[in-house]
Amino acid sequence: AASQLTDHRHEGSASLNDGCRAGSLWQEVGADEWIFCRPFHVEPRNILGDDPQERVSAEAAILNSRVHYYGRLTGSSDRLLSPPNHVIPRPEEIYIYSPLGTAFQVTGSDYASKNPSIITIFAIWNTMMGTSILSIPWGIKQAGFTLGVLILIFTGLLMLYCCYIVLKSPKAIPYVDTSDWEFPDVCRYYFGKFGQWSSLVFSMVSLIGAMVVYWVLMSNFLYNTGQFIYSESLCSQPAGLVKSTFNLTPSTCQSESQGNASLSLLLLSGGGNDTADRPFEHYWSKTNTIPLYLIVLLLPLLCFRSASFFARFTFLGTVSVLYLIALVTVKAVRLGFHLEFHWFDSSTFYVPEFRLLFPQLTGVLTLAFFIHNCIITLMKSNKHQENNVRDLSVAYLLVGATYLYVGVLIFAAFPSPPLAKDCIEPNFLDNFPTTDVMVFVARTCLLFQMITVYPLLGYLVRVQMMGQVFGNHYPSFLHVLSLNVLIVGAGVLVARFYPNIGSIIRFSGATCGLALVFVFPALVQLISQRRQGTLRWPSAVFHSLLIGLGVANLLAQFFM
Numbered sequence: 001a002a003s004q005l006t007d008h009r010h011e012g013s014a015s016l017n018d019g020c021r022a023g024s025l026w027q028e029v030g031a032d033e034w035i036f037c038r039p040f041h042v043e044p045r046n047i048l049g050d051d052p053q054e055r056v057s058a059e060a061a062i063l064n065s066r067v068h069y070y071g072r073l074t075g076s077s078d079r080l081l082s083p084p085n086h087v088i089p090r091p092e093e094i095y096i097y098s099p100l101g102t103a104f105q106v107t108g109s110d111y112a113s114k115n116p117s118i119i120t121i122f123a124i125w126n127t128m129m130g131t132s133i134l135s136i137p138w139g140i141k142q143a144g145f146t147l148g149v150l151i152l153i154f155t156g157l158l159m160l161y162c163c164y165i166v167l168k169s170p171k172a173i174p175y176v177d178t179s180d181w182e183f184p185d186v187c188r189y190y191f192g193k194f195g196q197w198s199s200l201v202f203s204m205v206s207l208i209g210a211m212v213v214y215w216v217l218m219s220n221f222l223y224n225t226g227q228f229i230y231s232e233s234l235c236s237q238p239a240g241l242v243k244s245t246f247n248l249t250p251s252t253c254q255s256e257s258q259g260n261a262s263l264s265l266l267l268l269s270g271g272g273n274d275t276a277d278r279p280f281e282h283y284w285s286k287t288n289t290i291p292l293y294l295i296v297l298l299l300p301l302l303c304f305r306s307a308s309f310f311a312r313f314t315f316l317g318t319v320s321v322l323y324l325i326a327l328v329t330v331k332a333v334r335l336g337f338h339l340e341f342h343w344f345d346s347s348t349f350y351v352p353e354f355r356l357l358f359p360q361l362t363g364v365l366t367l368a369f370f371i372h373n374c375i376i377t378l379m380k381s382n383k384h385q386e387n388n389v390r391d392l393s394v395a396y397l398l399v400g401a402t403y404l405y406v407g408v409l410i411f412a413a414f415p416s417p418p419l420a421k422d423c424i425e426p427n428f429l430d431n432f433p434t435t436d437v438m439v440f441v442a443r444t445c446l447l448f449q450m451i452t453v454y455p456l457l458g459y460l461v462r463v464q465m466m467g468q469v470f471g472n473h474y475p476s477f478l479h480v481l482s483l484n485v486l487i488v489g490a491g492v493l494v495a496r497f498y499p500n501i502g503s504i505i506r507f508s509g510a511t512c513g514l515a516l517v518f519v520f521p522a523l524v525q526l527i528s529q530r531r532q533g534t535l536r537w538p539s540a541v542f543h544s545l546l547i548g549l550g551v552a553n554l555l556a557q558f559f560m
Contacts, residue, residue, distance in 0.1 A: 114383035117391045122318075124371060124378055124395035129321045129402065131213050132368035132509075134427045135502045136403050137410035139361035141424045145339070145411060146353035149404065151361055156400040159369035160393060162546070165521040166372045167379060167388060172528045182376055187520055190527055195520070200468055202515040203373050207461050208487060209508025210367075214450050214457070215491030216499045218294055220427065221447040223286040227434040230280060291495035295488060298451070302458040302484040305474055310459075313452035320445045321402070327442055328406050332413040339412050349416040359556035360506050366553060367509025368403060369396070372516050426502030458487060510554040518550025 115123070140148030169186045170178035178185070184203070187195030283289055301310075340350045371378075379388050410428050414421060425431050432439040462483060463473045474480060494504065522543040529535035 115381050116383050117387055120378065120382045120391050121395045121398065123381075124375070124392065125398045125402075126318050126321075127374070127378065128369065128371045128395070128399050129317065130210070130368075131217055131501065132364055132505055133321065133324065133403065133406055134217075134429065135364050135505055136368065136407035137414075137428045138424050138426045138502050139364040139506075140407045140411050141351060141421055142355060143358035143361040144351060144353045144355040146341075146343075147355065147358055148361055148411075149408065151358060152365060152404060152407065153400065155362060155365040156369055156396060156403075158546075158549075159366070159517060160396040162517050162521045163372050163375055163392060163396070164389060165525050167375055167392060169521070169524050169528070170376065172532075183373060183516070183520075186524060190524055191520075197468075198515060199373075199520065200464060202512045204461060204465065205508055206367070206370060206373070206512035206516070207457055207464075208490065209504060209512070211454060211457050211461070211487055212491050212494050213501050213504050213508075214454050215291065215294065215488075216495045216501050216504065217427065218447060218450050218454070219286060219290040219495045219499070220430070221443040221450075222294070223284065223290045224434050224443050225440065225447060226284050226290075228440045230284070231435060287496050287499060291492045295492065298454055299484060299488055301451075301455040302488070303477070303480055304455065304459075306459075310452045310455045313449070316445070316449040316452060320442075320449050323442055323445060325402070325406065327438055328409050330438065332409040335413040335415055337412045338414060338416045349420045351421045357560055359553065360502070360560050362553050363506025363510040363557050364502065365403075365509070366513035366517060367505050369399065370509065370513060370517065372521070426500055458484060461487065507557050510557050514550045514554045518546050518553075522546040 136152075140152070142148075143151055166183050166186075169183065170181045173186070173189060176189075184196055184199040187199045189195075191198075340347070341353055342350050343353045346352050375392070379385075379392070382388055382391060411421070411424065414424055414431070423431065429439055429443060434440075462480060465483065466475055466479065467473050470479070498504075526535065526540060526543050529539060
C-alpha cells in the first residue's frame with residue numbers, strides 16, 4: 001500500500017520520469033512516500049466490486065506504453081519532452097492497479113474539496129470585506145461625492161486588473177511546476193531574494209496595519225458597549241428619550257471645528273445629559289484604559305500554537321457585514337436623502353463635489369480592494385478553473401457594489417442641515433449616539449468578530465515571519481511571545497495616541513499596495529510579455545503608468 005500518492009495532473013510528468021525502475025509499478029522515494037511509476041487507466045467495469053476483474057485493460061496497456069515512450073525521450077532534468085497533460089489521466093480517472101488483478105479509484109481530498117463558483121465568489125467577497133467598509137463614507141466625503149463615486153469605480157477596476165495579473169502569473173512561467181506557488185514565489189522567480197523578502201515585508205505591513213486598526217476599533221466598540229450598558233443599568237435616560245433618539249435623530253457630530261457642533265450634540269444626543277460620573281469616566285476611557293484592558297484578553301490568545309479554533313468563527317464576518325447593510329438601509333429610509341451639489345465651492349453644510357483631498361480615498365480603497373496576497377490560494381479551491389477570471393470579476397463587482405451602497409447611503413442620508421457633511425467620521429458608527437440600540441448591536445457583533453479574527457491575523461504574521469527567519473512557525477514560546485508583545489504594543493500605542501482608523505487604513509493600504517498591487521504585478525507582466533516576445537509599447541506605457549500611480553498614491557498620503 002502507498003502512504004501518499006504524489007502523481008497529480010500538474011506534477012504527473014515529473015513523477016513519471018524520476019526514479020522509476022524498469023517494470024516497477026511503485027517506487028519508494030522517501031520515508032512513507034511513493035510515486036506511481038506505471039499509471040493504468042482502468043475502465044469503470046474493472047473497478048473493484050463483485051464482478052470478476054481483468055488484470056490490465058487494452059486501454060491501460062496502450063497508455064502505459066505511451067507514457068514510457070515519452071519518458072525515454074528525455075532525462076528527468078529536462079521537461080521539454082515530458083508527457084503532456086492530455087496523456088496523464090484526470091485526477092478523478094486515476095486508479096491504483098494491484099498486481100493481484102484489482103483496481104481502486106483514487107479519491108483524493110484535493111478534488112473532492114473543490115467548491116462551485118458561487119461559493120468561491122462569496123469566499124472572495126467575505127475575505128475582502130473588512131474594517132475598510134466603515135471608512136468608505138468618510139473617504140467619499142474627503143474626495144467629494146461625485147469624484148468619490150468615480151474614484152471608487154475606477155480604483156475597483158484597476159485593482160481587479162492587477163489581481164488578474166497576480167492570479168495568472170504562476171501559469172505564465174514555463175517548464176516549472178507552479179501548482180503550489182503563491183505570489184511571493186513568483187516574485188522570487190523573477191526578482192530573486194529581493195522579490196521574496198520585499199513581498200514578505202509589504203505583506204507584513206498589510207497584516208500588522210489591519211491588526212492595529214482592529215485594536216483601535218475594538219477599543220472603540222468596547223468603550224461604547226460599556227457606555228450603553230452603564231447608562232441602561234443606571235436608567236440615566238427615560239425610555240421615551242432613547243426611543244426618540246433611535247427613531248428621529250440617530251446622528252451626532254464629533255468635530256469640534258464645526259461652528260454648530262455644540263448645538264448638534266445637544267439636539268441629537270438626547271439633550272446633552274452627562275450619563276457617566278467621574279469615577280466611571282476615569283476607569284472606562286476610550287484611549288487611556290480600554291486599550292490596556294484588551295491586552296489581558298488578546299495577548300494570551302495570540303500565543304496559541306494553532307488558530308484552528310478561531311477559524312470556526314469566520315462566518316461572523318458575513319453576518320456583521322449583512323447587518324451593517326441592513327443598518328444603513330434602515331437609517332437611510334428613516335432620515336431620507338440630504339444632498340446639494342456644489343461643484344467646486346463649499347457651503348456651510350455641504351462639501352464640494354471635487355476636492356483635493358481625494359488621495360485619502362484612494363489610500364483607503366487600496367486596502368479595501370486588497371486580496372492580492374491570497375487570491376491564488378482562494379482560487380485553487382474553485383471547481384471550474386476555466387471560470388477563475390469570470391468568478392474573480394463577479395466577486396470584485398459585488399465588493400464594489402457593497403462599498404458603493406454603504407458609502408453613498410451614509411453620505412446622502414447624513415442630516416445636513418443641521419449637521420455639516422464634514423462631520424462624517426472615519427468610523428461612521430461614531431456618528432450615532434451610544435444609546436442607539438441598532439448601533440449597539442452592530443458594535444457588539446463587530447467586537448466579537450474582531451476578537452476571533454485578531455488571533456488569526458496574528459497567526460498569519462507569525463507563520464510568515466517565523467517561517468522565513470527561523471524556518472519554523474513556532475520556534476519557541478519566547479520567540480512567539482516577543483513578536484506578539486511588539487504587535488500588541490503597536491496597537492496600544494496607536495489606540496492611545498492616534499486612534500484615527502481612516503489615516504491608519506490609508507497609509508497601510510498605500511504602502512502595501514505600492515508593491516503587491518502596482519509595482520510587482522506590473523513588472524511581472526512586463527517581464528513575462530518580454531520573454532514571450534509579445535511586449536508592445538501600449539502595454540509598456542500602461543504598466544509603467546500603473547507603477548507611477550502606486551508611487552503617487554503613497555507619496556500623496558504624506559501631503560494630506
